[in-house]
């Protein structure tokens with residue numbers, strides 16, 4: 404009897420204690436009710452309500468339990484059944500590129516005539532500009548894998564120099580006036596911002612095309628040279644562009660940007676923007692590692708990594724190139740290009756040197772991002788990471804291969820085996836963009852072009868990204884493309900290489916939890932669960948219910964970073 408009384412007393416005490424706790428339940432700053440919450444958590448993928456306290460998610464659950472978190476000061480938001488997702492993580496977004504109103508961005512320039520029309524119109528409308536700067540021209544506008552020349556720009560810009568960057572940032576096309584400004588003549592053999600100055604084989608004159616811009620043209624020395632000439636490279640223009648880009652990012656629902664290619668001097672700009680309140684997204688950056696980077700520079704990288712290390716601004720990785728891009732035949736392939744049998748592209752480093760470079764970075768415990776596009780480039784990069792692991796022992800590395808456009812079947816399982824992240828840009832595989840790509844690679848290799856499904860099935864972590872401003876930044880456009888492999892025009896029926904499409908869950912994971920994992924951020928973001936940051940995006944329609952074709956047009960209603968609304972379409 405005594406024992407029973409004691410037991411009852413203990414039970415009563417436990418009940419009282421629990422009641423007390425619930426009565427004192429810390430009230431939330433914000434409670435969102437009546438939402439279709441897709442948490443991306445396997446344990447509990449769907450919920451109706453959540454509470455936010457400070458910058459964190461306090462609780463996730465059902466409408467009926469939300470009341471416990473509502474106090475007199477709590478803001479209660481009725482979501483009206485809209486869909487709520489974890490804020491999108493864009494794992495490869497060039498925050499320094501684009502966003503400049505004085506630079507023309509070519510839209511749907513599928514023919515030379517169309518590009519010429521847009522350049523002429525822009526030049527006429529901007530008589531004040533000293534340079535006509537253009538970005539976004541596509542190789543597919545030129546038939547048979549040829550490249551345009553300075554002559555194609557004759558008479559369009561009122562004798563002003565014109566500097567046109569290809570959509571992928573790897574090739575420059577300029578007119579006669581621009582070549583003069585940069586001092587490029589038949590005697591020019593090397594230029595600081597490109598790998599190669601193309602010459603006419605008959606006359607020996609430069610054609611106006613410079614290749615290998617992305618891998619060399621974005622170095623410090625190159626930047627100094629470009630800054631001397633191009634207005635878009637002036638420091639105040641850069642700060643303005645970043646501000647415009649991050650503002651656009653939050654409108655697209657992006658709450659974390661991973662910039663793959665920053666320079667030490669950019670870090671001060673980021674830091675300044677942040678203290679001015681102009682960085683509404685979280686920013687994580689990789690520093691650009693050129694071939695020949697010295698120990699001294701690596702020390703500075705290490706210092707920067709220690710200096711910038713919080714959840715708003717962090718230096719987290721280094722970025723290298725192993726090859727270039729497919730269209731101008733500068734990505735490294737195992738077999739020759741289909742439309743140019745004499746070449747299989749080139750590697751930026753001999754494989755043995757590259758192994759040593761990666762192993763050195765690995766010894767310093769840097770996460771490495773390797774731009775790898777051709778199957779030979781990809782294999783060389785995987786070999787180097789494998790070598791680094793053998794040399795330095797096992798470690799949670801999460802090194803990333805970026806782009807992975809033309810993949811050899813044998814290398815597919817190696818991603819999971821080596822723990823290498825596949826950081827891919829779904830929009831790049833859209834058939835309204837890849838015309839020249841497809842011709843250059845040839846149908847025999849299309850099967851593993853942007854092989855989302857094969858990599859996913861083989862256990863690789865897919866981290867998705869836009870590659871802004873090489874492509875549109877909207878994650879919903881990326882999700883639509885990964886699921887359909889169609890252009891924005893919805894063509895072709897069935898999509899291009901449809902066996903490599905993936906389902907909606909996988910595509911969303913690529914922009915949320917996998918992006919978090921790829922960047923060592925999964926403890927505090929990438930899914931909706933109590934304790935993580937309240938980095939959220941609300942979209943107007945349930946992505947699981949709208950027809951796939953409509954996903955790309957679903958409206959972002961609002962975006963929240965760290966419990967603060969940074970975008971609201973209604974305002």
Ligand SMILES: [Zn+2]
Pocket residue numbers: 495497663870873
């Ligand atoms: Zn990129």
